[in-house]
Amino acid sequence: MSINYDEQIPNNVNLSGDKRLQRALEKWQPAFLDWWNDVGPMGFQKDDIYLRTAVSTEPGGWAQFGHVKMPDYRWGIFLEDADPNRTIPGGDHAGQPVWQEVPGEYRNTLRRIIVTQADTEPASVEQQRWLGQTAPSMYDMRNLFQVNVEEGRHLWAMVYLLHAHFGKDGRDEADDLLARRSGDADKPRILDAFNQPCPDWLTFFCFTMFTDRDGKYQLGALAESGFDPLARTCRFMLTEEAHHLSVGELGVERVLRRSVQLTKADKNGDARAQGGIDLPTIQKWINYWYSYSLDLFGSEISSNAADFFGAGLKGRWNESKDFTEHSALNQHYTMAVVRNGSLTEDQVPLRNAMNEVLRQSYMADCERVVKRWNRALEDEGTDFRVSLPSSRFFRRQGIYAGHDFNREGDLIGSEAWQKQRESWLPSDADRAYVASLMHAVTEPGKMAHWIAPPRKGINGQDIAFEYVRRA
Amino acid sequence: MPRKRSILPVIPHERMAETSYPAVSFDAHPSSYVHWRLEIDGPVATLSMCVQENRGMWPGYELKLNSYDLSVDIELADCVQRLRFEHPEVRTVIVTGGYDKIFCAGANIRMLASASHAFKVNFCKFTNETRTYIEDACAHSGQTWIAALNGTASGGGYELAEACEEIYLIDDGNSAVSLPEVPLLGVLPGTGGLTRLTDKRKVRRDIADVFCTKAEGFKARDAVKHRIVDGSFSRSKWADGIKSRAAAIVAKATPRPADARAITLPSVAPAITAASGGEIWTYSSVTVQVDRSTRVASLELRGPTEAPADSATADASAWALRFYRELDDALLRLRLNELDIGLVLIRASGDPAQVLAHDAAIQGEGWFNTEVRNYQARVLRRLDNMAKTLFAIVEPGNCFAGSLAEILFSVDRSYMLADDDGENAITLSPASLGGFAMHNGATRLAARFPGDADALMLAQAAAQRSKAIDAETADEMGLVTFAPDAIDWDDEVRIAIEERSSLSPDALTGMEQNLRFGGGESMDNKIFGRLTAWQNWIFQRPNAVGERGALKMFGAPERPIFDYRRT
Structure with a gap:
């Protein structure tokens, strides 16, 4: 069977002229479609969805809109255009020309980095597969599917790198990416946050806001890689990732706005009595997903982080633009560590603290969003404000894991933690309540009761546009 | 992502003076094990490694991820010995990780990097002896040790498994067995790791070469294929799989000797x-x-x-x-x-x-x-x-x-x-x-x-x-x-x-x-002779322990610099 590669798989990597890639994809593409049909969005594969497709890296080319059935989506392979003068941004090789081929010395490490990043892409599709059934509007359902197909494309992008640069090992890893399953007892996804269930839309919005934002920073760090094909791939992915983040940010904002409206409407100020989600409950979801996402950056003090930076495989956020000193040697990072039951400050070699450096960039980004949320709350006329917990709160990875911190980041001991846990994190009752509100709203333009409408539609269309045409 | 656990998150520091560790006592007893949990259920003993991070032999390192130092191995050696004398009813010993998703990360690198040469040599010799004692128990006491790798076993962790008669690795898509000493630390898997690959497990030498230079090691599929392990079970079948393997060994084993009785071993310490x-x-x-x-x-x-x-x-x-x-x-x-x-x-x-x-x-x-x-x-x-x-x-x-x-x-x-x-x-x-x-x-x-x-x-x-x-x-x-x-x-x-x-x-x-040791060679002899001698040579070389040697630089912000000349 002959495949017209350029037609089926939009790309700028000369796929139709690359026999090795063709051979790899011939096998992998059918397996990918099987995977998509098997564990992709449940129940909507035959419907026409108003989706954005990337067909080139030209201005405008990355965002072509039209109705398409998801299994027919043209998952493409795009790298940002090469800069012939690009040099390695950071580490021991800073300033030398970037690598177009994988240096043998770093082959295994690079493969591991790529596989770990790649694994998150199909994982989130699996986590979100049931959400279409309870979408609060057609507009939201379309956004969910847009996120899903683009996570699928990100998987393609990573699999391209594995196929193009890592030989048989790379092909095996690409196969394994389709074999693991989120939350599966036997074949779980690599990272914990990607094995957590995503049972409701408040979780979906928090996940796209916080967890996908980790993805943004990881991609940003890899966009500073000395391995040029990885850097260029990640730069292109970042443009798509921005959309996912706005789905999360604006989704949470709409729930917040609606919550204030319903609180005001109730004579006792009880949003739940009005069928909405009360503000303190939203704050709990924020606490939970923010903390889970902080874990994804890895341990605060990490020899791997030092190795990756030193080797030039990863950089800091905006390494090339924002920094002038790129060796990160003979510098220290001040960090609070737990010693003998209390917090003290420690000086950590900067390279070993690179996970924390990246996490700090992420945290500042999250704070900017929280500011915007609080402006929305102010706008709705409430004094309630949401906030982010301390980065030490409720951590399961890194140097704070295994210690009990309150939301402010003070050590409190396990008894105090147990007592207050339910005031900070979703309880079973909270989850059950939020789940009870999840009912599909299928009339175009209509919104579920617990969420405010968006301010505008997609690609200049009305909010009431038929974003999903049921078959 | 830097999310995969490193072997050990460490920062090297000054090496200790030749004798600056506390005097070592070899006295141990299950009632006071710090790092192991021994449970005996009829003919099946389960020995779980639960290393306490903060209970290393001297300050300056933490025993993370079930990594070990000499104090951990002294308890293991005690256990091997006591099972033979105090629990003759035991026919199989399952050694496994007591924490989720990790079996054992091997010898603690920060401990090694800070230890004197003499201590490293003694540490390796003692741990090597302990592993031959496990094999001795399998061969002569009818106590078959099986390694149940419930998570990643790297370096000395996999070498401990190699000392057992059979090795099973959980197949969860993540857990791996590895000998990353050469690529990560610039030293050898010196606790029998290399020798047992070829001489005991009969791994083909070129496959062994690949295995020993691939830091991340092999996951279940490849590990089984190349006899690095004997089998694997998925997470949901893990507990039953190990249990039934133990039961099969017990069924096949010579029963408890008729005259066997528990001989309690009192503490030995000089005045x-x-x-x-x-x-x-x-x-x-x-x-x-x-x-x-x-x-x-x-x-x-x-x-x-x-x-x-x-x-x-x-x-x-x-x-x-x-x-x-x-x-x-x-x-x-x-x-x-x-x-x-x-x-x-x-x-x-x-x-x-x-x-x-x-x-x-x-x-x-x-x-x-x-x-x-x-x-x-x-x-x-x-x-x-x-x-x-x-x-x-x-x-x-x-x-x-x-x-x-x-x-x-x-x-x-x-x-x-x-x-x-x-x-x-x-x-x-x-x-x-x-x-x-x-x-x-x-x-x-x-x-x-x-x-x-x-x-x-x-x-x-x-x-x-x-x-x-x-x-x-x-x-x-x-x-x-x-x-x-x-x-x-x-x-x-x-x-x-x-x-x-x-x-x-x-x-x-x-x-x-x-x-x-005149005369022929055996696997043990190669471990204590050839492997150990090369390891002790490497332990002295600048490429391992010099200012920019790999062992010293592991976990440090800078990467090692090698003198690449070879004879």
Whole structure:
């Protein structure tokens, strides 16, 4: 069977002229479609969805809109255009020309980095597969599917790198990416946050806001890689990732706005009595997903982080633009560590603290969003404000894991933690309540009761546009 | 992402001075294990590794991810030994990780990077001995160890598994077995890792090459394919899979020996008193006089004074067990705590007939007898492995007889006083004919006479007869090195000691280790000889331990710099 590669798989990597890639994809593409049909969005594969497709890296080319059935989506392979003068941004090789081929010395490490990043892409599709059934509007359902197909494309992008640069090992890893399953007892996804269930839309919005934002920073760090094909791939992915983040940010904002409206409407100020989600409950979801996402950056003090930076495989956020000193040697990072039951400050070699450096960039980004949320709350006329917990709160990875911190980041001991846990994190009752509100709203333009409408539609269309045409 | 757990999150710091670790005690008991949990359910024992991060031997490192130091291995060695004596009902031992998703990350790198060379050498030797003891238990005590790798087993973690009879790895898409020492640390998997791949697990050498240079190792699929492990189970089938494997081993195993009973092993520790130049360690049947000023230790072994109890009712107080436990403890303390000592003079005093009687009491098939004889063999191998010169001093009143005569063939030289009346004698017994194999599988007699079949035959015949041999005859038969008469004796011995003490300790260690193991090789022998020697060389090289050596730089912000020249 002959495949017209350029037609089926939009790309700028000369796929139709690359026999090795063709051979790899011939096998992998059918397996990918099987995977998509098997564990992709449940129940909507035959419907026409108003989706954005990337067909080139030209201005405008990355965002072509039209109705398409998801299994027919043209998952493409795009790298940002090469800069012939690009040099390695950071580490021991800073300033030398970037690598177009994988240096043998770093082959295994690079493969591991790529596989770990790649694994998150199909994982989130699996986590979100049931959400279409309870979408609060057609507009939201379309956004969910847009996120899903683009996570699928990100998987393609990573699999391209594995196929193009890592030989048989790379092909095996690409196969394994389709074999693991989120939350599966036997074949779980690599990272914990990607094995957590995503049972409701408040979780979906928090996940796209916080967890996908980790993805943004990881991609940003890899966009500073000395391995040029990885850097260029990640730069292109970042443009798509921005959309996912706005789905999360604006989704949470709409729930917040609606919550204030319903609180005001109730004579006792009880949003739940009005069928909405009360503000303190939203704050709990924020606490939970923010903390889970902080874990994804890895341990605060990490020899791997030092190795990756030193080797030039990863950089800091905006390494090339924002920094002038790129060796990160003979510098220290001040960090609070737990010693003998209390917090003290420690000086950590900067390279070993690179996970924390990246996490700090992420945290500042999250704070900017929280500011915007609080402006929305102010706008709705409430004094309630949401906030982010301390980065030490409720951590399961890194140097704070295994210690009990309150939301402010003070050590409190396990008894105090147990007592207050339910005031900070979703309880079973909270989850059950939020789940009870999840009912599909299928009339175009209509919104579920617990969420405010968006301010505008997609690609200049009305909010009431038929974003999903049921078959 | 830097999310995959590193072997150890470490930052190197100043190396410790040669002896700046606390004196090591080898006394342990399951009731006070810090790092292991032992559960016994009929014939199945489960030993779970739960290393306590903050309970390392000295400050400056944390035992993360079930990494280990010597204190962890001392408890393991104790457990291997106790299971044989205290739990003869156990037919299989499942060793597994006590924490979720991690089996064992191997020796703690920060500990190694900060340890002195001497400590590293001793640490490796002890851990190697412990692993051969696991294999010894599988081979001789009908206790089959299986490694249940519930998570990643890297470096020493996988080497511990290799010491077991069977290895199972959880197939969860993440967990892997690996020997990342070469690519990550610039050293060798020196706890038998390399040798067992080829000699025990029969992994093809080129596959082994790939495995040992791939830091992340093999996950279940490839590990099974290449015999790096024996099988795998998915997470949901894990517990049942291991359980049924253990049950199958129990069903196939020889049942608990009919005469087996629990022999409780009491604590062994010497009374320590100060003496000129050092200390005196006093056990019930062993005394060690440590003289750091002359760098000589005198090891006085005392034979039994009373007739042996019936082995059907004997316990740990029986000389044949008690004495060897004391000798074992003394040897370990000399190695770890007395780096100044270069020469150990061994004397044995007592009634040779009593030694022979106690040897005889544990001959024959019984469970207790077999366990004690195998233990004696292990202690004698520990003696062979000493990196100190060993001289035996054979004087009138000595009891180098039977099992103790083996010591004469373990030492580097023996001096026997040729007295006028021929009272000074040694007595070989059938114990020297096969019961006490060295690490290379040979008897000490065979290793002593590699090219002299006649001499070997004569010695073997003398062993068969168990007759006393006087100094002159012993000298003629080649059973001792020198037999000076009373006039020369004091001078000869003094000069030998002084001369020996003046030579390079490094060259002596190398020379002795080469000369002690004449004859063929075995897997154990390759581990203690070839693998260890290369490892100890690498441990001294700048590429490992120099300012920018890989072992030193592991976890540091800078990467190692190698001198790439090879011969």
